[in-house]
Amino acid sequence: MAGLYIHIPFCRTRCIYCDFHSGTDMSVQDQYIDALCTELDMRIAELQGAPIYTLYIGGGTPSQLSAASLQRLFTHLSKYIDWQQCHEVTIECNPDDLSEQYIATLRTLPINRISMGIQSFDDNDLRFLCRRHSAQGAIDAIARCQSAGYDNISIDLIYGLPGQSLDAWRQNIDTALSLGIQHISAYALIYEEGTALMRLKEQGKVTECDEELSLAMYRELIERLERSGYRQYEISNFALPSREAAHNSSYWNDTPYLGLGAAAHSYDGATRRYNPADTRAYIHAIEQHKCCYEEEQLSETDRYNDMLLTRLRTRQGIDERTLSDKFAPRYIDYMQQMAAPHIACGNMERTDGYLRITRQGLFISDSIISDLFVVE
Numbered sequence: 077m078a079g080l081y082i083h084i085p086f087c088r089t090r091c092i093y094c095d096f097h098s099g100t101d102m103s104v105q106d107q108y109i110d111a112l113c114t115e116l117d118m119r120i121a122e123l124q125g126a127p128i129y130t131l132y133i134g135g136g137t138p139s140q141l142s143a144a145s146l147q148r149l150f151t152h153l154s155k156y157i158d159w160q161q162c163h164e165v166t167i168e169c170n171p172d173d174l175s176e177q178y179i180a181t182l183r184t185l186p187i188n189r190i191s192m193g194i195q196s197f198d199d200n201d202l203r204f205l206c207r208r209h210s211a212q213g214a215i216d217a218i219a220r221c222q223s224a225g226y227d228n229i230s231i232d233l234i235y236g237l238p239g240q241s242l243d244a245w246r247q248n249i250d251t252a253l254s255l256g257i258q259h260i261s262a263y264a265l266i267y268e269e270g271t272a273l274m275r276l277k278e279q280g281k282v283t284e285c286d287e288e289l290s291l292a293m294y295r296e297l298i299e300r301l302e303r304s305g306y307r308q309y310e311i312s313n314f315a316l317p318s319r320e321a322a323h324n325s326s327y328w329n330d331t332p333y334l335g336l337g338a339a340a341h342s343y344d345g346a347t348r349r350y351n352p353a354d355t356r357a358y359i360h361a362i363e364q365h366k367c368c369y370e371e372e373q374l375s376e377t378d379r380y381n382d383m384l385l386t387r388l389r390t391r392q393g394i395d396e397r398t399l400s401d402k403f404a405p406r407y408i409d410y411m412q413q414m415a416a417p418h419i420a421c422g423n424m425e426r427t428d429g430y431l432r433i434t435r436q437g438l439f440i441s442d443s444i445i446s447d448l449f450v451v452e
């Protein structure tokens with residue numbers, strides 16, 4: 077079983093907080109699709125015949141691809157993917173792109189899950205973030221997807237915006253809950269290096285949300301979503317029963333995946349490969365039939381730290397038997413020793429052979445995970 081990720085590095089406009097690789101020059105879209113098809117031909121063997129179980133088309137803004145580009149991409153993917161076996165096919169979309177006509181195109185393809193970057197249902201927030209949709213536009217886009225038959229829709233929300241009150245965040249959550257969607261991902265706003273948002277902060281034009289308030293927003297998120305039947309299966313992800321994101325879960329479960337396109341990463345259990353975060357350089361290399369990734373061989377410590385970082389973010393936690401099978405005893409001893417004080421104060425628990433962060437510990441999960449890291 078394997079996953080396939082395809083990165084689409086095009087956005088119509090740039091949001092102020094974003095540090096993902098994407099640009100607004102659409103002129104190379106056709107060449108880029110050609111390059112993706114060629115790279116797939118060149119690298120599919122890396123999956124060693126494992127059937128592709130999940131496909132995730134992310135970005136950037138994949139819904140900036142024309143209908144013709146999408147159709148061409150899927151025709152090529154069909155050479156390698158048995159759609160009957162491919163359990164989940166997700167595309168990230170901007171609400172503004174989801175016209176009835178565009179959704180009708182998506183419905184002709186094997187896409188069965190829509191992930192919409194909504195971020196807020198408050199127009200002031202959306203303008204601040206430089207999102208190009210409005211709150212009502214997002215609500216209407218969800219309704220159009222549902223009318224067209226999509227019953228697996230995920231939305232992204234951001235909390236902890238400058239000046240956002242707890243009440244405003246509650247209203248955001250309540251609006252999301254009123255829409256009948258299956259999956260919600262919610263993240264605290266991060267000030268990434270090199271973003272316009274970071275520059276505003278450095279110039280003193282915005283003030284970061286107070287940490288206590290951010291934690292209160294997170295607590296509110298968990299409580300409201302759980303009361304409405306969404307299970308928190310990962311620190312930032314909530315789903316109705318059986319609607320957990322299979323593709324993202326495979327990242328957390330150590331499943332191999334192939335990443336195609338500029339800035340895409342791949343993982344095969346022993347190595348990570350990183351394509352360049354440069355769309356033109358990527359196209360140029362692939363046109364010469366050259367793979368352009370950088371490769372990192374993962375040491376046992378890298379793999380141990382990666383496993384902690386991903387598995388401890390899940391509510392299921394880390395399976396200590398799997399850990400014992402995969403790592404030398406010194407890693408297990410170290411983990412148990414470092415976890416002990418967190419277990420004693422209720423921030424972690426060990427049940428049924430799993431070590432996990434408790435609800436109480438979720439609010440300091442980053443520091444718990446880093447305590448368990450092995451540093452060499």
Ligand code: SF4
Nearest residue numbers: 087090091094135136
């Ligand atoms: S649309 Fe998404 S990928 Fe594009 S700039 Fe905004 S957040 Fe980043």
